[in-house]
Amino acid sequence: MIEFNNVSKIYKNDFVAVEDISLKIEAGEFLFIVGKSGAGKSTLIKLLLKEINPTEGTIRYKELDVTKIKKRNVAEYRRRIGFVFQDYRLLPKLTVYENIAFAMEMICCSSKNIRREIPIVLSMVGLSDKAKYYPDELSGGEQQRVSIARAIINKPETIIADEPTGNLDIETSAEIMKIFNEINKRGTTVIMATHDRELINRCNRRVVELKSGRIIKDIKVGGCEDEPKED
Amino acid sequence: MNLKKTKYIFKQAFKNLWRNRVMGLASIGSIAAVLIILGFILLIVLNINNVALVTKETFDQIAVYVEEGIDESQIAQMGKDFGELEGVLAVGFETKEYALNKMKEDWGEDSYLLDGLRKNPLPNTFIVQLKDVSYADDVTEKLKAFDGVEEVSFYEDAVNTLIVIADFVKKLGVWLILILLLISVFIISNTIKITVLNRRKEIELMQYIGATNGYVRGPFIIEGIVLGVIGSFLAISILIFGFNYFSTLLSGRYIALLSGLASYIISVNLILKDLIIIFLTIGIGIGILGSLISLKKFLSV
Numbered sequence: 001m002i003e004f005n006n007v008s009k010i011y012k013n014d015f016v017a018v019e020d021i022s023l024k025i026e027a028g029e030f031l032f033i034v035g036k037s038g039a040g041k042s043t044l045i046k047l048l049l050k051e052i053n054p055t056e057g058t059i060r061y062k063e064l065d066v067t068k069i070k071k072r073n074v075a076e077y078r079r080r081i082g083f084v085f086q087d088y089r090l091l092p093k094l095t096v097y098e099n100i101a102f103a104m105e106m107i108c109c110s111s112k113n114i115r116r117e118i119p120i121v122l123s124m125v126g127l128s129d130k131a132k133y134y135p136d137e138l139s140g141g142e143q144q145r146v147s148i149a150r151a152i153i154n155k156p157e158t159i160i161a162d163e164p165t166g167n168l169d170i171e172t173s174a175e176i177m178k179i180f181n182e183i184n185k186r187g188t189t190v191i192m193a194t195h196d197r198e199l200i201n202r203c204n205r206r207v208v209e210l211k212s213g214r215i216i217k218d219i220k221v222g223g224c225e226d227e228p229k230e231d
Numbered sequence: 232m233n234l235k236k237t238k239y240i241f242k243q244a245f246k247n248l249w250r251n252r253v254m255g256l257a258s259i260g261s262i263a264a265v266l267i268i269l270g271f272i273l274l275i276v277l278n279i280n281n282v283a284l285v286t287k288e289t290f291d292q293i294a295v296y297v298e299e300g301i302d303e304s305q306i307a308q309m310g311k312d313f314g315e316l317e318g319v320l321a322v323g324f325e326t327k328e329y330a331l332n333k334m335k336e337d338w339g340e341d342s343y344l345l346d347g348l349r350k351n352p353l354p355n356t357f358i359v360q361l362k363d364v365s366y367a368d369d370v371t372e373k374l375k376a377f378d379g380v381e382e383v384s385f386y387e388d389a390v391n392t393l394i395v396i397a398d399f400v401k402k403l404g405v406w407l408i409l410i411l412l413l414i415s416v417f418i419i420s421n422t423i424k425i426t427v428l429n430r431r432k433e434i435e436l437m438q439y440i441g442a443t444n445g446y447v448r449g450p451f452i453i454e455g456i457v458l459g460v461i462g463s464f465l466a467i468s469i470l471i472f473g474f475n476y477f478s479t480l481l482s483g484r485y486i487a488l489l490s491g492l493a494s495y496i497i498s499v500n501l502i503l504k505d506l507i508i509i510f511l512t513i514g515i516g517i518g519i520l521g522s523l524i525s526l527k528k529f530l531s532v
Contacts, residue, residue, distance in 0.1 A: 072444065076441065077441070078439065078441035089432065089435075091432070091436070105239065106437055106440050106442035106443075106446050107440065107441065150440075154441075
């Protein structure tokens, strides 16, 4: 579904962010991208979101050649991908409900649709009772859940998460991971950049490791073992 | 564009305007300043041109003022002689009484001022109609040489001077307006920049979500347009108010002079419709341009 073919990104100051990356991601996959900061994880994500264009190589997303998407069609393309930030990026003056509604309003969606969909998503991330709260009244984990709810509300084919647990403790991270697993089970492709070894070890998923802009490991393993205490 | 989107865009635009109202006022002020100066120059040029045009109609006529105490037979002879000069098409004659009556007519209500005159101070006048303006200099010289001619008056110089002045004002005005336009675009783009920066996070988020350009850019463009429209109307109001204020002030003081001039002056009220169209176009143009510039700079995606 997603294909990187010999992709390199060299910035103007000759900094090589990623070099000769070839990577194939199947629909419905759950994939970790790991590596130290500066290894090229963020660059890879930015390339996929078409925030930047590669210096060399091509990127395919299903039927699309991402590098050739016209500027005016970028928005349309991005709707197919939900994005979860490390720092949540909730709008502080909007409630949880409004934050999620915001994402729907930007795309489409009648008010009726919005009223129907949001409670479903909120219950999925376990925040049904916090709809009227403002972001600063929530814990970090809760804020991240809102951010996830916002990312999936428009039913994207793919979810990309950039260090979604980077600011959270181990326990909260596990809860967040559970939500991602749930999303993945419903058929959504999940791509997660992280440097949290713990998280990766606990989940037995495909791991792509980057170092200095190159893929040094691509370990395919099946299934995520849900932790015993969670079930 | 659906209703909801429109509503969102306008709501955001006015929210931005309110949040950033000080810069907004500065922008409105700068747009209004440009337009007022534009209007001012426009009025001056139009009026000078008009005066030149009206004067031009008397352009191919030479007025010959006859000395006091020249009798009728001499006058008749002069008229005949004038008619025989090369380049002269026709010769008309206005008696001093006729000239005075005409003046009284022109002065209208104030003509009683002329009633007090003990003696008619105006001269008998020949109006020499030229075949062509090119004969003007020759004929003028010849007319001056006649006995009994007090003065020969020809308007060419005056007309030319007026045209030169109008031209100069036009050129100066174009430059002045260009510079001011740049300044206003700069000020507006700065105003919009501040709102863009204020809402940077929200905009970034919108871009990640995949909001359409209309949602992202719409509010800023509307913001620019609103600033432009307010600036235009401010300029028009000030121009009308100023023009009328000065014309009543002047007519209070120099009644006779002004009523004589009144036929030459193009009032702001006469070109109001055109002014509104021109001002709105320019005002909105500046607003949109300012928004686009700052959006281009600060919305890279």
